[in-house]
Amino acid sequence: MRTLEIESLDFEKGGGLIPVVVQDYRSLRVLTLAYVNREALKRTVETGYAHYFRRSKGKVMMKGETSGNVQRVLDILIDCDQDALIFIVEQKGVACHLGEETCFHNRLKGAESLKERGRTEILKKPPEEEHGHS
Amino acid sequence: MRTLEIESLDFEKGGGLIPVVVQDYRSLRVLTLAYVNREALKRTVETGYAHYFRRSKGKVMMKGETSGNVQRVLDILIDCDQDALIFIVEQKGVACHLGEETCFHNRLKGAESLKERGRTEILKKPPEEEHGHS
Numbered sequence: 001m002r003t004l005e006i007e008s009l010d011f012e013k014g015g016g017l018i019p020v021v022v023q024d025y026r027s028l029r030v031l032t033l034a035y036v037n038r039e040a041l042k043r044t045v046e047t048g049y050a051h052y053f054r055r056s057k058g059k060v061m062m063k064g065e066t067s068g069n070v071q072r073v074l075d076i077l078i079d080c081d082q083d084a085l086i087f088i089v090e091q092k093g094v095a096c097h098l099g100e101e102t103c104f105h106n107r108l109k110g111a112e113s114l115k116e117r118g119r120t121e122i123l124k125k126p127p128e129e130e131h132g133h134s
Numbered sequence: 135m136r137t138l139e140i141e142s143l144d145f146e147k148g149g150g151l152i153p154v155v156v157q158d159y160r161s162l163r164v165l166t167l168a169y170v171n172r173e174a175l176k177r178t179v180e181t182g183y184a185h186y187f188r189r190s191k192g193k194v195m196m197k198g199e200t201s202g203n204v205q206r207v208l209d210i211l212i213d214c215d216q217d218a219l220i221f222i223v224e225q226k227g228v229a230c231h232l233g234e235e236t237c238f239h240n241r242l243k244g245a246e247s248l249k250e251r252g253r254t255e256i257l258k259k260p261p262e263e264e265h266g267h268s
Contacts, residue, residue, distance in 0.1 A: 119208070
């Protein structure tokens with residue numbers, strides 16, 4: 001794994017913002033998708049707590065600043081194009097402002113059949129190609 | 135979990151595109167961050183294989199169309215603001231065009247110390263608050 005400087009990140013592509021996948025360090029569940037500008041990322045590294053650029057408010061805020069549901073950041077990963085990040089976090093309380101553990105608590109209509117189709121295909125494979133599935 | 139129609143998604147906020155967190159169904163590793171427009175999402179649901187709007191090419195393409203590293207989509211989750219998605223996928227081959235399992239194979243400089251700081255804090259907690267960690 002390579003180590004990259006903050007200066008190598010591509011903030012320009014997203015108009016000054018980079019999307020951040022926020023993932024729980026223990027369950028590996030994706031908690032939310034947020035955005036950082038340079039300032040939010042610098043504050044995150046400095047404090048060890050997730051800071052995001054809140055598009056609806058137009059400013060940098062510490063996650064949990066008002067709710068107390070802060071995110072202790074344990075790792076920051078960068079993708080191959082340097083235009084997306086992962087924060088590995090320890091979430092205090094819940095991530096979603098609606099009280100759910102993760103913000104991703106809705107399913108797209110039609111997705112149930114994808115699951116069934118996919119499972120059928122995976123099960124059909126010869127044993128040497130078969131993958132574990134839950 | 136609520137089921138939502140494609141029409142309820144907020145494509146406008148991102149200029150016609152919605153970011154997609156692509157997560158391996160088995161390892162739960164985040165493989166990549168990609169983007170869909172309405173057409174890419176519809177084709178994904180219809181075919182069961184991930185289609186993205188490739189910003190660098192300016193068009194919808196099936197993931198793995200040229201490399202063969204296709205993604206069988208098993209589930210599609212939507213966040214609370216309807217402006218971000220998760221595709222749960224079975225990845226054929228590797229996700230990254232550089233030959234890595236995941237596109238997130240770089241670390242931000244300074245992140246190692248976050249991990250150490252975070253672990254120290256988690257270990258310091260009284261036992262009833264302690265979380266599992268690896």
